Amino acid sequence: MPEQDPRVRVGNFSEVTTGYTPEMAMAEAQRCLQCKKPLCRKGCPVEIDIPGFISQIVEGDLDQAYKVLRDTNSLPAVCGRVCPQETQCEGSCILGKKGEPVAIGRLERFVADTFMAKDACEEITGAQACHLERDDLKVACIGGGPSSLTVAGYLSALGIKVHVFEALHEVGGVLVYGIPEFRLPKAIVRREIDAMRALGVEFHTNWVGGKTVTVDDLKAQGFNAIFIGVGAGLPKFLRVPGENLIGVFSANEYLTRVNLGRAYEFPKSDTPAYTGKNVVVFGAGNVAMDAARTAMRLGADKVSIAYRRTENEMPARLEELHHAKDEGLELLCLHAPIEFKGDEKGWLKSIVLQKMQLGEPDESGRCSPVACDGQFCEIPCDMAVIAVGTGSNPLIGQTTPGLELNKWGYIVVNEETGETSIPNVYAGGDIVTGAATVISAMGAGRRAAKEIAKRLLG
Amino acid sequence: MPSKIVRKRSLIPGQTSELVLDAPQIAAKAKPGNFVILRVCENGERIPLTIADTDKQAGTITIVYLVLGKTTAHLETLKEGDEIVDLCGPLGKDTDIHKMSGPVICVGGGTGIAAMHHIAKGHHMAGNHVVAVIGARSKDLLLFHDELSKFADEVLVSTNDGSFGVQGMVTDLLKERLESDPTVSEVVAVGPVPMMEAVARVTKPFGVKTTVSLNSIMVDGIGMCGACRVSVGGKTKFACVDGPEFDGQEVDFKELGSRLQAFKTMEQLSYEEFKKSHVCTCSNK
Numbered sequence: 001m002p003e004q005d006p007r008v009r010v011g012n013f014s015e016v017t018t019g020y021t022p023e024m025a026m027a028e029a030q031r032c033l034q035c036k037k038p039l040c041r042k043g044c045p046v047e048i049d050i051p052g053f054i055s056q057i058v059e060g061d062l063d064q065a066y067k068v069l070r071d072t073n074s075l076p077a078v079c080g081r082v083c084p085q086e087t088q089c090e091g092s093c094i095l096g097k098k099g100e101p102v103a104i105g106r107l108e109r110f111v112a113d114t115f116m117a118k119d120a121c122e123e124i125t126g127a128q129a130c131h132l133e134r135d136d137l138k139v140a141c142i143g144g145g146p147s148s149l150t151v152a153g154y155l156s157a158l159g160i161k162v163h164v165f166e167a168l169h170e171v172g173g174v175l176v177y178g179i180p181e182f183r184l185p186k187a188i189v190r191r192e193i194d195a196m197r198a199l200g201v202e203f204h205t206n207w208v209g210g211k212t213v214t215v216d217d218l219k220a221q222g223f224n225a226i227f228i229g230v231g232a233g234l235p236k237f238l239r240v241p242g243e244n245l246i247g248v249f250s251a252n253e254y255l256t257r258v259n260l261g262r263a264y265e266f267p268k269s270d271t272p273a274y275t276g277k278n279v280v281v282f283g284a285g286n287v288a289m290d291a292a293r294t295a296m297r298l299g300a301d302k303v304s305i306a307y308r309r310t311e312n313e314m315p316a317r318l319e320e321l322h323h324a325k326d327e328g329l330e331l332l333c334l335h336a337p338i339e340f341k342g343d344e345k346g347w348l349k350s351i352v353l354q355k356m357q358l359g360e361p362d363e364s365g366r367c368s369p370v371a372c373d374g375q376f377c378e379i380p381c382d383m384a385v386i387a388v389g390t391g392s393n394p395l396i397g398q399t400t401p402g403l404e405l406n407k408w409g410y411i412v413v414n415e416e417t418g419e420t421s422i423p424n425v426y427a428g429g430d431i432v433t434g435a436a437t438v439i440s441a442m443g444a445g446r447r448a449a450k451e452i453a454k455r456l457l458g
Numbered sequence: 459m460p461s462k463i464v465r466k467r468s469l470i471p472g473q474t475s476e477l478v479l480d481a482p483q484i485a486a487k488a489k490p491g492n493f494v495i496l497r498v499c500e501n502g503e504r505i506p507l508t509i510a511d512t513d514k515q516a517g518t519i520t521i522v523y524l525v526l527g528k529t530t531a532h533l534e535t536l537k538e539g540d541e542i543v544d545l546c547g548p549l550g551k552d553t554d555i556h557k558m559s560g561p562v563i564c565v566g567g568g569t570g571i572a573a574m575h576h577i578a579k580g581h582h583m584a585g586n587h588v589v590a591v592i593g594a595r596s597k598d599l600l601l602f603h604d605e606l607s608k609f610a611d612e613v614l615v616s617t618n619d620g621s622f623g624v625q626g627m628v629t630d631l632l633k634e635r636l637e638s639d640p641t642v643s644e645v646v647a648v649g650p651v652p653m654m655e656a657v658a659r660v661t662k663p664f665g666v667k668t669t670v671s672l673n674s675i676m677v678d679g680i681g682m683c684g685a686c687r688v689s690v691g692g693k694t695k696f697a698c699v700d701g702p703e704f705d706g707q708e709v710d711f712k713e714l715g716s717r718l719q720a721f722k723t724m725e726q727l728s729y730e731e732f733k734k735s736h737v738c739t740c741s742n743k
């Protein structure tokens with residue numbers, strides 16, 4: 001897929017990949033074998049009819065292709081960009097056994113982008129006007145990330161009134177505050193949200209579930225069902241000395257400042273983001289890659305990823321790792337943090353790392369890192385970003401009596417319906433599973449929405 | 459949700475003002491100790507401000523701010539009837555307020571007096587004997603004296619120049635009081651970091667429970683980013699969800715003070731630009 005030259009793109013926040021041309025999409029679509037028993041479909045958490053939408057591309061009917069996508073996926077333009085396709089749909093495609101799998105994600109993005117260039121309401125509802133709402137039924141979603149948006153998209157298409165309550169000043173969850181502009185332009189998320197607004201979904205920003213409004217309040221206001229999709233979002237730190245020095249940030253803080261606060265436009269935007277010259281990012285998932293590539297774009301001289309294992313074990317999407325390396329990211333594999341050191345005023349100056357080696361595979365199947373005794377190094381570092389995962393945010397649990405949580409603080413749900421221990425209160429996404437993927441959060445939203453629709457509409 | 463400025467009152471001209479904001483949902487829920495996060499305009503920064511008072515009937519909350527940088531300076535340019543684009547709350551844990559045997563001393567310094575006022579009011583409503591101890595550099599800079607006098611059982615005032623009350627610091631008054639009154643149940647302090655640190659130092663030998671309200675830098679205010687982290691009793695806590703009130707004897711004030719400097723150079727740049735242009739950088743006209 002065409003992309004901006006790495007030397008150019010490290011200086012901007014525009015999207016890295018520029019998408020297929022119609023000719024390229026056609027050529028790629030024609031490679032699909034239209035399998036009778038498509039393996040790819042099993043790899044997609046929302047079971048998109050993959051051969052179905054691809055055959056419509058070959059037919060040249062992109063509107064129909066989009067409808068096939070929308071049948072099971074409320075945010076195709078997003079998923080085509082951010083799904084870890086290599087372990088999902090494309091990882092299962094039969095063509096991948098011998099050669100290159102069909103580029104399903106890129107085709108999905110092509111269809112969605114082409115389609116979204118048109119009028120939102122008409123797009124989704126077909127030629128008809130927007131739905132008449134069932135004003136006797138209303139559903140609330142707490143949190144405005146992909147899981148809630150899926151619930152909203154699904155139910156509003158059936159005419160049920162949905163209200164989304166989001167704590168931040170923008171809707172979209174990680175899609176707007178976490179994943180950077182150069183990977184997922186915010187305009188795309190906004191368009192998908194506008195399309196839902198056109199279907200009658202009402203978005204309420206600056207509403208904190210458990211604070212401004214509780215689950216009990218919503219029940220009292222007559223909501224027939226409530227979906228909790230508040231994400232995980234409590235950053236984990238490394239628990240090593242010096243972690244509160246100035247210059248040490250959680251990835252959530254750094255990315256929120258830059259994405260939600262548009263700090264890349266500072267001082268045109270008021271939110272500042274600090275950028276050091278020698279930046280070290282801890283972690284090796286998508287979040288770490290996003291933080292590292294953001295730091296490069298904000299002018300760091302050198303950005304490294306410090307990871308306890310090796311490149312082979314890195315959990316980030318393959319494409320992101322490749323892009324990051326092309327942009328000049330350095331990998332400090334087999335290094336674990338020991339201490340952050342600062343000056344007398346509390347500013348970070350260096351970090352001490354311990355060398356590691358790979359040992360036996362652990363229960364996750366990955367080789368576990370083992371410390372090499374006595375082998376330390378100290379490297380200069382004036383900004384560190386910690387991207388080693390998140391825990392469950394306790395706010396909703398603390399303020400919702402009767403809501404069952406597991407020992408890590410995640411919400412317990414019925415696997416089939418998504419219902420929590422409180423009748424007609426559902427949950428899904430990262431707050432149930434722990435940090436996962438956009439599409440799995442959407443899968444959970446879809447499951448809950450189906451159950452809600454079944455109970456409300458029969 | 460956007461929020462309209464219902465009333466504006468200048469407390470110290472050009473420096474500190476009080477705004478009454480239309481926010482029925484927040485007013486309905488707000489308790490002493492809570493704060494809001496607001497953005498003045500599109501492209502604006504999210505900043506936390508304490509809820510200094512609420513009027514549940516009218517559906518309003520009161521905030522009091524000190525003009526320090528770009529965002530508060532911009533807020534100062536707004537008039538009654540204007541709207542701020544985002545107001546989110548109530549955030550933070552409620553102050554632990556219950557009936558106590560002895561008096562509660564509420565210490566406030568600078569703009570912190572306004573924030574302290576809400577806590578003091580809560581203690582008064584719970585039937586506690588409230589001693590308000592407030593201080594400022596001089597008489598013209600003293601806030602909320604009249605408001606506190608309406609309900610507090612005692613109001614003790616100090617000014618650095620002696621233009622009102624006794625000459626000296628709030629900690630002098632506090633120390634005297636603790637020495638003469640062994641029945642004090644709790645001391646609450648809200649104000650600049652050095653003041654809260656000094657209060658904790660004064661109360662330590664008396665072993666009286668000391669609560670301070672921390673003002674660390676915040677971004678989301680819902681526990682998602684860790685910007686607000688503070689060390690309390692050797693553990694990392696998030697001021698927005700675990701606080702903002704903590705045991706004053708346990709707080710690492712030095713770390714808090716240094717972390718508040720993190721964005722200083724950038725904040726100055728932003729403020730300078732604002733003063734030059736004196737127009738909002740909102741992208742949406």
Ligand SMILES: Cc1cc2nc3c(=O)[nH]c(=O)nc-3n(C[C@H](O)[C@H](O)[C@H](O)COP(=O)(O)OP(=O)(O)OC[C@H]3O[C@@H](n4cnc5c(N)ncnc54)[C@H](O)[C@@H]3O)c2cc1C
Nearest residue numbers: 143145146147167173174178209231429430436437438441
């Ligand atoms: C930087 C980053 C990069 C990522 N990259 C990828 C990727 O490339 N591919 C991929 O598949 N996945 C990726 N992920 C993971 C993916 O984004 C998440 O798994 C997914 O967004 C989870 O969706 P969700 O709906 O559960 O929650 P979230 O997206 O976390 O949304 C939750 C929303 O709820 C709001 N909220 C929280 N508490 C409250 C409350 N009390 N009241 C009201 N609202 C509240 C939050 O502000 C937020 O907007 C990434 C995550 C991050 C952080």
Ligand SMILES: Cc1cc2nc3c(=O)[nH]c(=O)nc-3n(C[C@H](O)[C@H](O)[C@H](O)COP(=O)(O)OP(=O)(O)OC[C@H]3O[C@@H](n4cnc5c(N)ncnc54)[C@H](O)[C@@H]3O)c2cc1C
Nearest residue numbers: 505506507508523524527528529530673674675676718725
């Ligand atoms: C829980 C809480 C309650 C507060 N209550 C009040 C109040 O009632 N009245 C009042 O005047 N002030 C209050 N503050 C402080 C207030 O938030 C800052 O003064 C304000 O953010 C300054 O913004 P600025 O753009 O005008 O100045 P800037 O130039 O941006 O900053 C000036 C100084 O304010 C602090 N600051 C900057 N950004 C933030 C931020 N996002 N969050 C917190 N502090 C920041 C820093 O120490 C900085 O050096 C409170 C802070 C907290 C955390």
Ligand code: SF4
Nearest residue numbers: 044079083088089105
């Ligand atoms: S939603 Fe994700 S997993 Fe499913 S087909 Fe699209 S890119 Fe693949």
Ligand code: SF4
Nearest residue numbers: 032033035040093094
């Ligand atoms: S498995 Fe591959 S070739 Fe077969 S239908 Fe799916 S995308 Fe096409």
Ligand code: FES
Nearest residue numbers: 679681683684698
């Ligand atoms: S302000 Fe982000 S966690 Fe407290």
